Amino acid sequence: MTAAPHDAAGELFELANRGRSRSRHVRDGGEAVVKVVLAGCAGFSVLITALIIGILAYEAVRFFMDVSVVEFLTGTEWSPLLGEEKRFGVWPLVAGTLLVTLVAAIFALPTGLVTAVFLSEYAPSWLRAILKPVLEILAGIPTVVYGFFALLIINPSLQWIAKVVTGEELFGAYSAGAAGIAVGIMILPIVTSLSEDALRSVPRGLRDGAYALGSTRFDTSVRVVIPGALGGIMASYLLAITRAIGETMIVALAAGGLAQLTVLPWRQVQTMTAYMVQIFLGDAPATGVEFKSSFAVAALLFLMTLLLTLAGYRILARFREEYE
Amino acid sequence: MxxxxxxxxxxxxxxxxxxxxxxxxxxxxxxxxxxxxxxxxxxxxxxxxxGSILIEGLPGLRWSFFTEYASRDASKAGIRAPLWGSIWVASICAIVALPIGIATAVWLEEFAPKNRITAFIRLNISNLAGVPSIVYGILGLTLFVRMFGLFGPIQAPELEIGGRLYAIYYDTMQEPIRVPAEERGVAPVLKTGDVGFVQEIEEGADGELIFTDRWTPVTLTIVPEDEDAPEGYGIIEAWQAEEPADFETERPWYYIQFPLGQSVLAGGLTLMLVVLPIVIISSQEALRAVPGSLRTGSLAMGATKWQTTRKVTLPAAVPMIMTGSILAMSRAIGEAAPILVLGVALFITDTPSSLMDSFTVLPMQIYNWTSRWQEDFRALAATGIIVLLMVLLAFNAVAVLIRQKLQRPLS
The missing domain is CATH 1.10.12 (Lyase 2-enoyl-coa Hydratase; Chain  A, domain 2)
Incomplete structure (x- = not known):
């Protein structure tokens, strides 16, 4: 009678043990399968990169069998669709891309940084509650909408301003400037949110130290917080510029379609992405050298954005080490 | 001193x-x-x-704008086809991108060993997020639309699954007759008494003819070449019976052909490439926000890593993952560049009903209308933008609701 409880406990222990060992076994088997499936999904992203590089390299090589690499990289004339002699010097497209990006950068980089400083150092909470959603909405607006805005609102406004100021009809129906400003509005939220994150990650102690020494908020922001967050700010700039270079719909609508080497923002330019749009919308037969040229342009674009992204993350990684 | x-x-x-x-x-x-x-x-x-978009576009926002197809006449044009195209493409994109993206994030955050390969995969995903969307379009064009040319041209695919192939003949009424065929390019041998199918035609409200999707069987009669061959349904002259005018595949919604061509499936998969890095990164952030104490607690109770992930970590991260996923999907709905590269037709007058149907999406239609010179079309573009922004607003509202309803403090 006295032995019974003891026995029951032993039995229970054995039961629990048996159940446990069996389920462990099954669980470990399932665990391995799950792990392989998950790792396979992660491998998929590597496969995507490999495919992008493979396809662009293959098509670019096929293009360079028809057109010399030297002509492509050094030529200053791009006329694959017009004229008797087709010329494939990529510089006008690169210059067009850089001009639009430059206008966007001049507009967005200082504006974005000042807005970020304002949000992180100055703004009262009620103002933040208005500004943050505004920036989120701006970040969520599709780029084709910005293209519409650039073509139908910004460009006519610039036309009018230029007419009033200089008395001349500087702006045509399309302009690098209008596209650039629209791209600038598009990348503004990127600069602002990433820079603000960087500013906020500057330890509070540094600010308190500056205030204790009698600094105003301006002194603290400009001499302590901004230098302290410089890495993050630079990274946000680089990532924003990457987005600007790869932007397609705005420039396809508002920058024009004439590939020319110019630094004047009231001229129309063709960017690398806008050229690709022109080709893929069916302006060229799918087998001709013009069609292949779009892959070479895409390869160059991919290379440019890849280098910028890598540089951005390099800076960000180095900057993270500082405070952690 | x-x-x-x-x-x-x-x-x-x-x-x-x-x-x-x-x-x-x-x-x-x-x-x-x-x-x-x-x-x-x-x-x-x-x-x-x-403001400018509302002023330009609000007057055009009528019910008929949602129910009409594209038209050369601006006053009759609507966005029915691109609206449905966007819904199809975004759904396909979500079905494929979310599982892969969340699984990748789970592996990176919960399972991945700390080594060079993992570091490389992380860097790779950061890079993918920076690749211009038009480049993904090129990948989609080669990988999905043409499939490297492995399965022949898009128009005459070498591999078809789930479809029913028909040869098309014309009878003496000049009506098309469908006859089941074994293989594309091989004409079935027609003889009197075989069964073909004629399309049912209805009369619309304004007296116009509507071709329905229903086909009625009719017994065929093959008559010799004759100047006064009798007119009638199913009567085919011998010379017409020798070679079909065309081949046609009946497409149930699950019909798939290889290569995929400019189909909704190809469009959805291409957008999947674009949003995948965004889904991965936002899911990673969501998982990282789950306090480590929850994991260690579960592991201490004897749960395995996967049980901990499935029962503890993932449920805790679900609100943030959903918010991130919805924002990624709204990005997919707004993308025009990758779809444009695929070479989809601009003038679509039908809504997709199968995975292989042609399509267009809202941003493409807006691009098309904006790039025209006529004022009327630009007003249409503004109206289209209002619809697109309303869709995105609805998405964001859902994201905010989820954030507020489901998110509880975790630590």
Missing amino acids: NDETPQNLAMLVDRGEPRSQSRRRAFDRGFLVTCLAITAIAVLALGVLL
């Missing part, structure tokens, strides 16, 4: 800071005003943008 120290300090500070206290205060005040002015630019830009 001791008395002079503050003075020394003041001198030191002064040397580094030549401006007087009041001037620095003025600077601070001035900077605040500058900040306000510059910050106002963002608000102003948004205000002008939305």
Whole structure:
């Protein structure tokens, strides 16, 4: 009678043990399968990169069998669709891309940084509650909408301003400037949110130290917080510029379609992405050298954005080490 | 000595800071005003943008705008095809991108060993997020639309699954007759008494003819070539019976052909490539926000890593993952560049009903209307933008709701 409880406990222990060992076994088997499936999904992203590089390299090589690499990289004339002699010097497209990006950068980089400083150092909470959603909405607006805005609102406004100021009809129906400003509005939220994150990650102690020494908020922001967050700010700039270079719909609508080497923002330019749009919308037969040229342009674009992204993350990684 | 120290300090500070206290205060005040002015630019830009679009587009926002197809006549044009195209493409994109993206994030955050390969995969995903969307379009064109040319041209695919192939003949009424065929390019041998199918035609409200999806069987009669062959349904002259005018595949919704061509499936998969890095990164952030104590607690109770992930970590991260996924999907709905590269037709007058149907999406239609010179079409573009923004607004509202309803403090 006295032995019974003891026995029951032993039995229970054995039961629990048996159940446990069996389920462990099954669980470990399932665990391995799950792990392989998950790792396979992660491998998929590597496969995507490999495919992008493979396809662009293959098509670019096929293009360079028809057109010399030297002509492509050094030529200053791009006329694959017009004229008797087709010329494939990529510089006008690169210059067009850089001009639009430059206008966007001049507009967005200082504006974005000042807005970020304002949000992180100055703004009262009620103002933040208005500004943050505004920036989120701006970040969520599709780029084709910005293209519409650039073509139908910004460009006519610039036309009018230029007419009033200089008395001349500087702006045509399309302009690098209008596209650039629209791209600038598009990348503004990127600069602002990433820079603000960087500013906020500057330890509070540094600010308190500056205030204790009698600094105003301006002194603290400009001499302590901004230098302290410089890495993050630079990274946000680089990532924003990457987005600007790869932007397609705005420039396809508002920058024009004439590939020319110019630094004047009231001229129309063709960017690398806008050229690709022109080709893929069916302006060229799918087998001709013009069609292949779009892959070479895409390869160059991919290379440019890849280098910028890598540089951005390099800076960000180095900057993270500082405070952690 | 001791008395002079503050003075020394003041001198030191002064040397580094030549401006007087009041001037620095003025600077601070001035900077605040500058900040306000510059910050106002963002608000102003948004205000002008939305205002101008509303002014241009609101007058065109009628019910018929949602029910009409594209038209050369601006007053009759609508966005039915692109609206449904966007819904199909975004759904396919979500079905494929979310599982792969969340699984990748789970592996990276919960399972991946800390080694070079993992570091490389992380860097790779950061890079993918920076690749311009038009480049993904090129990948989609080669990988999905053409499939490297492995399965023949798009128009005559070598591999078809789930479809029913028909040869098309014309009878003496000049009506098309469908006859089941074994293989594309091989004509079935027709003889009198075989069964073909004629399309049912209905009369619309305005007396126009509507071709339905229903086909009625009819017994075929093959008559010799004759000048006065009798007219009638199913009567086919011998010379017409020798070679079909065309081949046609009946497409149930699950019909798939290889290569995929400019189909909704190809479009959805291409957009999947675009949003995958976004889904991965936002899911990673969501998982990282789950406190480590929850995991260690579960592991201490004897749960395996996968059980911990499935029962503890993932449920805790679900609200943030859903929010991130919805934002990624709204990005997919707004993308035009990758779809444009695929070479989809601009003039679509049908809504997709199978995975292989042609399509267009809202941003493409808006691009198309904006790039035309006529005022009417630009007003249409503005109306289209209003619809697109309303869709995105609805998405964001759902995201905010989820964030507020489901998110509980975790630590």
